[in-house]
Amino acid sequence: MSAVVPPASNELQAEAFKRLYPNEYYAKFISKSLRPDGRPLGGARATTIGIHPLESTSSSALVKIGNTTAMAGIKLQHFAISSDQPVEGTLAVNMEMAAFASSETRPGRPSDAAQCVQEQIRTALRTAGAVKLEELAIDKSHAWAVFLDIYVLDADGCLLDVCLLAAVAALLGLQLPRVEVNDQGQVVTKPISGSASDSRRFGLKAVPMALTCGLYSGSLIADPTSEEEALVASLVSTIVDASGSLVGLYKAGGHATADEGLLLQCMEATKLRYKELMILLKQALAEKGIEYS
Template sequence: MSAAVPSSSNELQAEAFKRLYPNEYYAKFISKSLRPDGRPLGGARATTIGIHPLESTNSSALVKIGNTTAMAGMKLQHFAISSDQPVEGDLAVSVEMAAFASSETRPGRQSEAAQCVQEQIRTALRSAGAVELGELAIDKSHAWAVFLDIYVLNADGSLLDVCLLAAVSALLGLRLPHVEVNDQGQVVTKAEMGGSAAEVRRFGLKTVPMALTCGLYSGHLIADPTSEEETLAASLVSTIVDASGCIVGLYKAGGSATADEGMLLQCIEATKIRYKELMVLLKQALAEKGIQDTGI
């Protein structure tokens, strides 16, 4: 009488096959229009948004899509505007990977992926008109500088999607202290002028950009790929759209531009659908913190 093979043994064999033959392992799932984690090809991973998790910042957000996790923190600092400068504030964006975020992260050195995401977010927020820097002006001589720092805690694929969502979530939760410039040219709060210290004003976004990364594997489009799926994909496309469906940014890595033209169109349409899903989650997260006058 033969002994039954323990299920743990079968799991070990499956894991060994996956490591030795990743393409063959993945192809078995794709042929059934499924992913190894049970998702359909066009399905994104579970997403959570937390607003103001850090009390030490002016605004913050913690976002998770699957295992990919990013924390966005914001600090305000006022500065004097010189006479030859426009009357507007400034927005500085930085993206940093934690040393344990992925196997490719090296302590003390910014990763290439973080640099790319940093520039893509800066472009989406500033060049696309999402942020109106004029609204950061205190008066004609002083303005706010906003330092948006995004810290990647786990990089398990679709890094731009998570970091951009963390950035806009923190920005929508930002409230600017109500300050004035006194006769001595100093920026003072309402409390220092004898008013209420609780007075703040909302800093809104003109548009809320959202991103979705898609991969092409054996002619199939897969949405929100994990890091493992990204390594197997023939090419990757990250699309950023706004509420009206306009393309704010499109970034493609690998593959032939002509051969993947159909993929680009599919990814754009998938991003528009994903936008609606993320907006529902974002509004819920803001409402939980009593933030409802965002204009979104």
């Protein structure tokens, strides 16, 4: 007697249709101004920010937007300033993707996407005037080197948005220890008294944030997942500061002349997203007793 194979469930049929005909599957949702995960076209995914999740760093932050997850950690090191150098510290940004972050990531091979986002973050911090390197000086002959490392744990779209937010959150949580230079020219930590004066806060002068948008059949799609990024005609990432001024703009795919409207829409969407993210960031900092104004 032959076995009876039950008919496929609606969920299985939908999944099969999605895999075989991804564009047609997605278009059915977009026609109703919705997306497969239930979000409106301009809606961002759920976002969480954790400050100081790592005890082994001077500061750290864990950020999740949807499934996309990035950890930022900061290590400090003091160095001697030579007589022909400016009296200022340094900020080094490094970004890596875990081998399991996406199906396209390969162990032992630098990710092109990571290197691109790494440079975008460096440029955003510099263009926004976020870091004043002279404030990293200990005295006229010594300064702090800030090593900011960002690790992508899950790459499900919008890497720049998540990694920039993680970088900013870690920098805002950074405290510089109180040190002094002794008679031998050595940098030594001052005795800990248990008071707030044992360290000083490293303050950012500006907080840049990003939002990535895609264009699909004439519709603006905010904060796309990796599946959506593969389907849209073009992607635009805009970075703004608290005043709404444009700090950076990056575009991938499509034709520039055809997407001018997308650029303007994405800029306006980024300004709104900035306000949402700032509320979450201030809440995360407040949970750790860090005030931000």
